[in-house]
Amino acid sequence: MKKGKKQNRSLFYRISAWLHLWLGLASGIVVVIVSLTGAALTFEEELRVLLQPYQKVQDEGRPLLPPSVLADAVKKTYHVPGVSAVIYRGRDRSAVIPWYGDQSNYLVNFVNPYTAEPLHSQPLNSDFFRIMIEGHYQLWLPRDIGKPIVAYSTLIFVITLITGLVLWWPKKWTTSTRRQSFFVRTKATIKRLNYDLHNVLGFYAISIALVLALTGMVFGMEWFSKTVYWTASGGQEKSFSRVSSDTTLVAIDPAREEDRLFASLNRADTDFGENMITIGYPFGKAGTWSVAVNPDMGKRFREQRSYYEQKSLRLLKKDPAFSEGNGGDKLSRLNYDLHVGAIGGITTKIIAFLACIISASLPVTGFVIWFGKKRKQKKKSVVRRAAVTINTPAGSYTTVPGERQ
Numbered sequence: 001m002k003k004g005k006k007q008n009r010s011l012f013y014r015i016s017a018w019l020h021l022w023l024g025l026a027s028g029i030v031v032v033i034v035s036l037t038g039a040a041l042t043f044e045e046e047l048r049v050l051l052q053p054y055q056k057v058q059d060e061g062r063p064l065l066p067p068s069v070l071a072d073a074v075k076k077t078y079h080v081p082g083v084s085a086v087i088y089r090g091r092d093r094s095a096v097i098p099w100y101g102d103q104s105n106y107l108v109n110f111v112n113p114y115t116a117e118p119l120h121s122q123p124l125n126s127d128f129f130r131i132m133i134e135g136h137y138q139l140w141l142p143r144d145i146g147k148p149i150v151a152y153s154t155l156i157f158v159i160t161l162i163t164g165l166v167l168w169w170p171k172k173w174t175t176s177t178r179r180q181s182f183f184v185r186t187k188a189t190i191k192r193l194n195y196d197l198h199n200v201l202g203f204y205a206i207s208i209a210l211v212l213a214l215t216g217m218v219f220g221m222e223w224f225s226k227t228v229y230w231t232a233s234g235g236q237e238k239s240f241s242r243v244s245s246d247t248t249l250v251a252i253d254p255a256r257e258e259d260r261l262f263a264s265l266n267r268a269d270t271d272f273g274e275n276m277i278t279i280g281y282p283f284g285k286a287g288t289w290s291v292a293v294n295p296d297m298g299k300r301f302r303e304q305r306s307y308y309e310q311k312s313l314r315l316l317k318k319d320p321a322f323s324e325g326n327g328g329d330k331l332s333r334l335n336y337d338l339h340v341g342a343i344g345g346i347t348t349k350i351i352a353f354l355a356c357i358i359s360a361s362l363p364v365t366g367f368v369i370w371f372g373k374k375r376k377q378k379k380k381s382v383v384r385r386a387a388v389t390i391n392t393p394a395g396s397y398t399t400v401p402g403e404r405q
Contacts, residue, residue, distance in 0.1 A: 012166070013166065013167070016163040016166040016167060017163070017167060019159060019160070019163045020160050020163040020164055020166075020167060021370060023156045023159055023160050023163075024160045024362075024363060024366050025367070025370070026156065027153040027156040027157055027160070027363075028363030028364075028366070028367060029363070030139065030149060030150060030153035031153060031154075031157050031359065031360070031362070031363050032360050032363050032364065033135060033136075033139060034135075034136055034139075034150055034153070034154065034216075035356045035357070035359040035360035036356070036360045037132045037133075037135040037136035038136055038212065038352075038356045038359075039353050039356035039357055039360070040129075040132045041129060041132050041133065041136060041340065042340065042341055042349050042352055042353040042356065043349060043353070044129050045297075045298070046346075047129075048129070052120075054094055054110045054119040054120035055093060055094060055110070056092060056093060056094070057092060057093065057094050057112050057113065057114065057119075058092070059091045059092045060114045062114065064088060064091070064095075064113040064114065065113055065114065065115075065116055066256075066258070066259040066262050066263070067086035067256075067258040067259060067262050067279050068256040068258055068259050069116050070086055070095055070097060070111045070113065070116050071083045071086055071097060071258070072116075073111060073116040073117070073118055074097045074099070074109045074111060074118060077118040077121075078099075078107060078109060078118070078121050080099045080107060082099065082281070083097050083098065083099050083109075083281060084098045084099055084100050084280065084281055085097070085098060085278055085279060085280045085281060086258065086278075086279045087276070087277070087278045087279075088113060088275075088276065088277040088278075089276050089297060090275065090276070090297065094110040094111060094112060094113065094119055095110070095111045095112075095113040096108060096109070096110060096111075097109045097110075097111055098124075106123065106124035106125060107121055107122070107123060107124065108121070108122045108124055108127070109121045109122075110122075136150075137150060137219070137220075138150060147220055148220070150216075150220055151216075151217060151220030151221045152221075154213050154216050154217050154220065155217060155221075157209075157213055157359075158210060158213050158214065158217075160362075161202075161206050161209055161210055161213070164202055164206070164362075165203070165206060168181065168199055168202070168203050180196075180199075181199070181200065181203065182200060182203075183196075183200065184196040184197060184200050184201070191372060194365050194368050194369065195365075195369060197361065197365050198361075198362060198365035198366055198369060201358045201361070201362075202358070202362055204358070205354070205355045205358040205359060208351055208352065208355035209355050209358070209359050211338055212338075212339060212341075212352060212355060212356070212359075215335050215336075215338045215339035216339055218332075218335050218339075219335075219339070225332075226238065228328075228331065228332075229328035229331070229332060230328070231328075232326075232327040232328040232330075232331040233326045233327050233328030233329070234326070234327065236326060236328060238328060238332070241317070243288055243307050243316040243317045244286040244287070244288065245282065245285070245286050245287060245288050245309045245310040245311070245316075246309060246312075247285045247286055249309070249310070249311040249312055250311065251311040252311075257289065257310065257311070257313060258279050258281070258289070260313060261279055261289060261291055261308065261313065262277075262279060265277060265291065265293070275293060275294065275295050276292075276293075276294040276297045276303075277291070277292070277293055277294075278290070278291070278292040278294075279291055280292070282310055285310075287310070288307045288308060288309060288310065288316060289307065289308040289309075289310065289313070290305055290306070290307050290308075291305065291306050291307075291308065292304065292305040292306075293305075298342055298345065299337055299342060299343070300333075300336045300337055300342070301322055301330075301333040301334045301336070301337050301343075302322060304318075304319055304321055304322075305318075305319045306318045306319070340352065341353070
C-alpha cells in the first residue's frame with residue numbers, strides 16, 4: 001500500500017515537473033513583460049502627482065466651477081469639437097477633461113477647477129503609463145492578437161505557480177528542509193543563490209501572484225469572467241441592461257444639462273472633499289448622461305454610477321451600491337482594486353509591486369536552472385564518450401565510443 005502511494009506521488013511529481021518546465025519556457029517572455037509593466041503601473045497615481053505638476057492645484061476654499069465652463073475652456077484652447085467627460089478629483093487636484101477623437105488624436109486635458117485655466121494637454125498615445133497599460137494588456141500588439149496571448153499566458157503562469165508549489169514541497173519536513181525552503185542563502189554559490197531566488201521567493205510570492213494573475217484573467221477572458229461571476233453569485237448570470245434617451249424630447253430649461261446635473265450633486269454634497277465626480281457626456285442623440293460618484297479615489301469598487309436622459313434629465317438607471325450586490329457583483333467590483341493592489345491602500349500596493357518583481361524574475365531564474373542542468377547533462381554525455389585504451393595481442397590502441405575505426 002505504501003509502495004503504491006510512493007509511486008503515485010512520484011508520478012504526480014514528474015508530471016508537475018514536466019508541466020512546470022515546458023509551460024514556463026513557453027510563457028516566460030510574456031510573463032516577464034506583463035509583470036514588469038504591472039510593477040510600473042502599481043504606483044501610477046502617486047507618481048503622476050509627484051512628477052506631473054499640473055496634477056495638483058491650490059485649494060482655494062470656494063465652489064468648483066460648473067462643468068460647462070471647464071469644457072468650453074478646453075474646446076476654445078485646444079480647438080477640439082467636443083469633450084467626453086468632466087472629471088473632478090477633489091479640491092486640490094486639477095479637473096480632467098478627455099476628448100476621444102480618432103485613435104491618433106486622443107487628448108487628455110487638465111484644467112484648474114477654480115479658474116478654468118487650461119494647465120496641460122496630453123496626447124493619450126504618448127503618455128508613459130498609457131504605453132505601459134498597452135504593453136500589460138496586449139504586448140503593444142493589435143488588441144485582437146495581443147489580448148488573448150496575454151490572457152492565456154497568464155493562465156499558463158497560474159499552472160506553473162501551482163506546479164511550482166508541488167515541486168517546492170519537501171518530501172519530509174526537517175530542520176534542513178525548512179532552512180532550504182524558507183531562506184535564501186546569500187553566501188552560497190551563484191548557482192545555489194539563483195536556485196534559492198527561484199524556489200524561496202517564488203513560494204513567498206505565490207499567493208499574491210495568484211490573485212494578480214486570476215484577476216487579470218477576468219479582464220482578458222470573457223468565459224473566465226462569466227465563470228467567476230456565476231460561481232460567486234451562486235449560479236446567477238451577469239445581466240447588463242442598456243438605457244437610452246427619448247430623442248423626441250425638447251429641452252425646457254435653458255441651463256446646460258451638465259451644469260444642472262452638477263448643481264444637483266453639489267446640493268447633495270456641498271463639500272466635494274476627496275470625492276471623485278465624473279460627468280460623462282452622452283454619445284449620439286439616444287445616448288445618456290452618466291454620473292459617477294466615488295468617495296475614495298483610491299478604491300474603484302466604491303464608485304456608484306447613475307444614468308440620466310437627455311433634456312429631461314430623468315433618472316433612467318442607478319447601479320446598486322457595493323453592499324447591495326450579490327457575491328458576483330461584489331467580486332466584479334473588487335476585481336480592479338485587487339488586481340492593482342489598491343484594495344488596502346499603500347501597504348497592499350507595495351506587496352503587489354514586490355510580487356510583480358518576483359514574478360518577472362521567476363522565468364529568468366527558472367531558465368538559468370534549466371540551462372545549467374542542460375549543460376551538465378551535455379558534459380556527462382561527453383564524459384561517457386571519452387577516449388578509452390584497448391589492449392589486444394597485436395598491441396594497444398585508443399578509441400572513442402561511437403566513432404568509426
